[in-house]
Amino acid sequence: xxxxxxxxxxxxxxxxxxxxxxxxxxxxxxxxxxxxxxxxxxxxxxxxxxxxxxxxxxxxxxxxxxxxxxxxxxxxxxxxxxxxxxxxxxxxxxxxxxxxxxxxxxxxxxxxxxxxxxxxxxxxxxxxxxxxxxxxxxxxxxxxxxxxxxxxxxxxxxxxxxxxxxxxxxxxxxxxxxxxxxxxxxxxxxxxxxx
Amino acid sequence: xxxxxxxxxxxxxxxxxxxxxxxxxxxxxxxxxxxxxxxxxxxxxxxxxxxxxxxxxxxxxxxxxxxxxxxxxxxxxxxxxxxxxxxxxxxxxxxxxxxxxxxxxxxxxxxxxxxxxxxxxxxxxxxxxxxxxxxxxxxxxxxxxxxxxxxxxxxxxxxxxxxxxxxxxxxxxxxxxxxxxxxxxxxxxxxxxxxxxxxxxxxxxxxxxxxxxxxxxxxxxxxxxxxxxxxxxxxxxxxxxxxxxxxxxxxxxxxxxxxxxx
Numbered sequence: 003x004x005x006x007x008x009x010x011x012x013x014x015x016x017x018x019x020x021x022x023x024x025x026x027x028x029x030x031x032x033x034x035x036x037x038x039x040x041x042x043x044x045x046x047x048x049x050x051x052x053x054x055x056x057x058x059x060x061x062x063x064x065x066x067x068x069x070x071x072x073x074x075x076x077x078x079x080x081x082x083x084x085x086x087x088x089x090x091x092x093x094x095x096x097x098x099x100x101x102x103x104x105x106x107x108x109x110x111x112x113x114x115x116x117x118x119x120x121x122x123x124x125x126x127x128x129x130x131x132x133x134x135x136x137x138x139x140x141x142x143x144x145x146x147x148x149x150x151x152x153x154x155x156x157x158x159x160x161x162x163x164x165x166x167x168x169x170x171x172x173x174x175x176x177x178x179x180x181x182x183x184x185x186x187x188x189x190x191x192x193x194x195x196x197x
Numbered sequence: 198x199x200x201x202x203x204x205x206x207x208x209x210x211x212x213x214x215x216x217x218x219x220x221x222x223x224x225x226x227x228x229x230x231x232x233x234x235x236x237x238x239x240x241x242x243x244x245x246x247x248x249x250x251x252x253x254x255x256x257x258x259x260x261x262x263x264x265x266x267x268x269x270x271x272x273x274x275x276x277x278x279x280x281x282x283x284x285x286x287x288x289x290x291x292x293x294x295x296x297x298x299x300x301x302x303x304x305x306x307x308x309x310x311x312x313x314x315x316x317x318x319x320x321x322x323x324x325x326x327x328x329x330x331x332x333x334x335x336x337x338x339x340x341x342x343x344x345x346x347x348x349x350x351x352x353x354x355x356x357x358x359x360x361x362x363x364x365x366x367x368x369x370x371x372x373x374x375x376x377x378x379x380x381x382x383x384x385x386x387x388x389x390x391x392x393x394x395x396x397x398x399x400x401x402x403x404x405x406x407x408x409x410x411x412x413x414x415x416x417x418x419x420x421x422x423x424x425x426x427x428x429x430x431x432x433x434x435x436x437x438x439x440x441x442x443x444x445x446x447x448x449x450x451x452x453x454x455x456x457x458x459x
Contacts, residue, residue, distance in 0.1 A: 003271055012349040027241070032316065032317050032318050032321070033314075033316060033317065033318045036315070036316055051408075056370065065318075076318075078315060097217065103199065104366075104392055104393055104394050104417070105362040105393075106319055106320035106393070106394070107199065108290060108320060108363060108394050108417075109199050109200055109201070109202050109242075109243075109394070109417065110199070110202065110242060110419070110447040111198065111199045112198070112448070127448070129448065130448055131200060131447045131448045131449075133272070133273055134199075135273070135296070135321070135363075136320055136322045137318070137319055137320055137363070155198060156198075156199055175273070175295075177271065178271065178272055178273045178295060179271075179272075180271050180378050180449070181240065181274055181449065183271065184271065
């Protein structure tokens, strides 16, 4: 999807390289505890914190968004695991929010864009559907309301995207969300300081 | 709210698309890349690709073929067929799969799903149950329908859920490839037994079949193979019929640029 937008991405998997980039996307499919362990072992966790401190744009996707948090409940034995601590918020299981529908939350669901989210969702209709596939989410009570750029409802309301300075996170997968997903990625790419 | 999904299923043998009936009499009917282009252009909700040769022989799917195909598709891709060990599972994710299906191997190695889930999370793993029989007399089959077990589908699915699968894909072998409709008794019985999302598969013969299995029988997703490949019915037709029946469907921008609900 990035190549279709005319961008040639580089994949960074070891420390010391992030500072060379104008924009970073932190993807995520997997398990919070395993991912944090890997990021810490490789030194990428510190690299990400340093990159963010320079004020350049970062987009976290799905697990990538959750990793930005202070902590998550997703661990092998259920005890909270520390995240990157970049965005003040907590990640909990959807059940802990009171979700009575089936978990994991898999499929297409609507995003309710907030005032803070107007720029992130530029040119995308409100209530557009994006593809979600997750069991954990940012607790709306754990985050400052103005940092929330969209909510989504799966019997309970959870934070489906956020913005903290130049750090953005989306719980859904824009790269799997076809037309609207492509629009969202394009908007993010327009944020490059060199544009 | 969460929208039900209409999912084309492609059965493959390596790079060839195959058609069979009741998991037998396979013949080649096309190749994968053009089919992916078509479904990508049709903006489907999700796509499932199962390598039936790999299911039968338990050899790994050729992930080099898949890598070529993934670059064409911007909707979720689920891959399955003979996944029997953690390494194979992880290699499919490396090649670009969003979700994988584990079927036969779960009967022999109960720990396999637990191991995969601990690395990639429940939401990335679909447990598959292939069932032969009808009218309540059901048995699970493995290895692409070539091995009959003594297991029943309901306890087998419950076991998969206990081990951590995010979804269950339930296929009636007796209906598969026939386009005579889903085994609705089977779907209904399974729906009441498990809490994770349920994908109905095997037998879809019309858009009405897919609408009914979602609207009346509680499936979270309806899969179809032959219907989309050999008739004029498209996934968009099914979504339109669901919308007309009052079922919330995914908002998409159609080929004409108009939204489905315009």
